[in-house]
Amino acid sequence: xxxxxxxxxxxxxxxxxxxxxxxxxxxxxxxxxxxxxxxxxxxxxxxxxxxxxxxxxxxxxxxxxxxxxxxxxxxxxxxxxxxxxxxxxxxxxxxxxxxxxxxxxxxxxxxxxxxxxxxxxxxxxxxxxxxxxxxxxxxxxxxxxxxxxxxxxxxxxxxxxxxxxxxxxxxxxxxxxxxxxxxxxxxxxxxxxxxxxxxxxxxxxxxxxxxxxxxxxxxxxxxxxxxxxxxxxxxxxxxxxxxxxxxxxxxxxxxxxxxxxxxxxxxxxxxxxxxxxxxxxxxxxxxxxxxxxxxxxxxxxxxxxxxxxxxxxxxxxxxxxxxxxxxxxxxxxxxxxxxxxxxxxxxxxxx
Amino acid sequence: xxxxxxxxxxxxxxxxxxxxxxxxxxxxxxxxxxxxxxxxxxxxxxxxxxxxxxxxxxxxxxxxxxxxxxxxxxxxxxxxxxxxxxxxxxxxxxxxxxxxxxxxxxxxxxxxxxxxxxxxxxxxxxxxxxxxxxxxxxxxxxxxxxxxxxxxxxxxxxxxxxxxxxxxxxxxxxxxxxxx
Numbered sequence: 001x002x003x004x005x006x007x008x009x010x011x012x013x014x015x016x017x018x019x020x021x022x023x024x025x026x027x028x029x030x031x032x033x034x035x036x037x038x039x040x041x042x043x044x045x046x047x048x049x050x051x052x053x054x055x056x057x058x059x060x061x062x063x064x065x066x067x068x069x070x071x072x073x074x075x076x077x078x079x080x081x082x083x084x085x086x087x088x089x090x091x092x093x094x095x096x097x098x099x100x101x102x103x104x105x106x107x108x109x110x111x112x113x114x115x116x117x118x119x120x121x122x123x124x125x126x127x128x129x130x131x132x133x134x135x136x137x138x139x140x141x142x143x144x145x146x147x148x149x150x151x152x153x154x155x156x157x158x159x160x161x162x163x164x165x166x167x168x169x170x171x172x173x174x175x176x177x178x179x180x181x182x183x184x185x186x187x188x189x190x191x192x193x194x195x196x197x198x199x200x201x202x203x204x205x206x207x208x209x210x211x212x213x214x215x216x217x218x219x220x221x222x223x224x225x226x227x228x229x230x231x232x233x234x235x236x237x238x239x240x241x242x243x244x245x246x247x248x249x250x251x252x253x254x255x256x257x258x259x260x261x262x263x264x265x266x267x268x269x270x271x272x273x274x275x276x277x278x279x280x281x282x283x284x285x286x287x288x289x290x291x292x293x294x295x296x297x298x299x300x301x302x303x304x305x306x307x308x309x310x311x312x313x314x315x316x317x318x319x320x321x322x323x324x325x326x327x328x329x330x331x332x333x334x335x336x337x338x339x340x341x342x343x344x345x346x347x348x349x350x351x
Numbered sequence: 352x353x354x355x356x357x358x359x360x361x362x363x364x365x366x367x368x369x370x371x372x373x374x375x376x377x378x379x380x381x382x383x384x385x386x387x388x389x390x391x392x393x394x395x396x397x398x399x400x401x402x403x404x405x406x407x408x409x410x411x412x413x414x415x416x417x418x419x420x421x422x423x424x425x426x427x428x429x430x431x432x433x434x435x436x437x438x439x440x441x442x443x444x445x446x447x448x449x450x451x452x453x454x455x456x457x458x459x460x461x462x463x464x465x466x467x468x469x470x471x472x473x474x475x476x477x478x479x480x481x482x483x484x485x486x487x488x489x490x491x492x493x494x495x496x497x498x499x500x501x502x503x504x505x506x507x508x509x510x511x512x513x514x515x516x517x518x519x520x521x522x523x524x525x526x527x528x529x530x531x
Contacts, residue, residue, distance in 0.1 A: 071402050107401070111403070114478075115408055119411055119412075120408060125408065128403050128406075130403075175475045175476070175478070175479060178478075179479040180479075182478075183480075222480075222482075225483075226480035226481060226482060227480055230479055230480065231479070289395070289399070289482070289483065289484065291482060330398070331394065334391075334397075338387070338391065340390075
């Protein structure tokens with residue numbers, strides 16, 4: 001029904017939308033980044049961050065301050081906000097939040113499996129898992145030998161269960177198969193999330209579907225680029241591409257045949273959205289990488305999500321923008337701590 | 352005259368020493384640059400993959416080294432360092448091994464030569480589809496390793512040159528005193 005979002009959204013979700021817009025106003029501005037870039041040490045960085053919305057979040061950290069401590073504390077802050085939104089949400093927003101956490105759950109499962117391969121202790125691994133992707137059967141992931149063990153013993157109760165349909169054929173969990181498992185799980189998850197948003201309809205579908213289509217296409221391009229020179233075959237590569245993007249079956253087939261970056265660029269030339277992105281990639285280590293270019297486009301799309309009201313996409317956009325901010329601050333902190341300031345301005349400003 | 356010969360030798364030794372020092376300095380600058388590049392590429396990889404995807408969780412606490420440093424004595428008694436990849440043979444070792452195999456041929460079943468097992472690429476610890484920055488980091492550190500080994504050999508040569516220099520200067524002083 002046209003206009004139903006304006007009539008009914010605020011009843012259940014108005015408070016949370018107001019809250020998330022307030023949080024979005026607290027993102028670091030260009031001026032904040034200019035201040036951070038001029039810091040000489042991580043202690044200076046901490047002092048500058050105190051003047052922002054982050055406040056005294058590093059007050060409990062003992063000396064010496066390291067980049068990973070800063071990253072951990074920023075993540076804790078984001079998780080606190082996310083959990084607050086989630087705890088106060090009603091349907092269908094709660095299912096939307098559950099879908100958002102599935103991505104982090106997949107990362108955690110893969111971290112636990114590859115840690116088991118390297119014989120790491122469960123406690124170390126659990127400490128490093130992403131808090132937004134926690135689920136109760138996490139400790140038991142390490143004992144699984146094959147994906148079907150994993151599914152039957154562990155994941156049958158979690159939201160990840162439906163995404164395992166295509167992944168049961170792998171026999172043992174070694175490095176190649178874990179990578180294939182990760183990408184297949186993510187593909188199923190992205191397609192399911194896209195269907196959920198499309199079925200929801202309304203402004204949420206108008207905002208979220210393009211964002212998720214971009215995410216699917218981005219994954220296809222990055223998988224292709226990173227698979228050059230590895231043992232992953234073309235067919236195996238094609239099986240990992242999410243199909244809910246704009247590239248469509250024809251584009252994905254062309255991408256699967258690409259053997260180098262130039263061929264990939266020629267596939268992107270058929271799509272007006274992706275042609276300028278691939279052209280902006282610099283040569284070697286001097287210019288921007290493909291990941292940088294895609295991150296910039298993602299930030300643009302997420303900022304635009306806030307120009308519409310009465311939809312669930314603002315929560316997704318806010319979380320992604322916060323994560324980009326974390327990446328920016330960690331990058332600046334790494335450049336400061338390594339005293340390598342030539343690339344310190346490679347962050348992506350948001351506001 | 353013995354003194355003139357000594358002086359000529361001293362001059363050539365000083366020149367050699369200065370060449371070696373210059374080469375050492377340039378290799379040191381290159382090593383610093385490679386190591387810095389390597390660490391920055393690792394940070395870029397963390398930016399692309401996520402901070403916890405490139406860290407101590409990805410590698411085992413005990414690992415087999417891929418590369419060893421071996422020493423051998425050169426003609427002038429100086430030690431030279433060399434980098435050896437695991438699984439590859441030093442050229443000197445190949446000959447005697449084959450002879451041993453030939454000797455055993457008539458007596459027992461010929462032992463099959465060990466198939467060359469490809470040593471696992473440490474890059475695979477971080478996943479199969481790793482970004483370009485991680486590969487660049489690996490390449491930088493590998494170059495740096497070779498540079499470090501060359502620098503160690505050069506350092507030994509320089510130390511030897513310095514002791515030779517001191518010895519020659521002593522001899523020259525004694526000759527000078529003797530003449531006086």
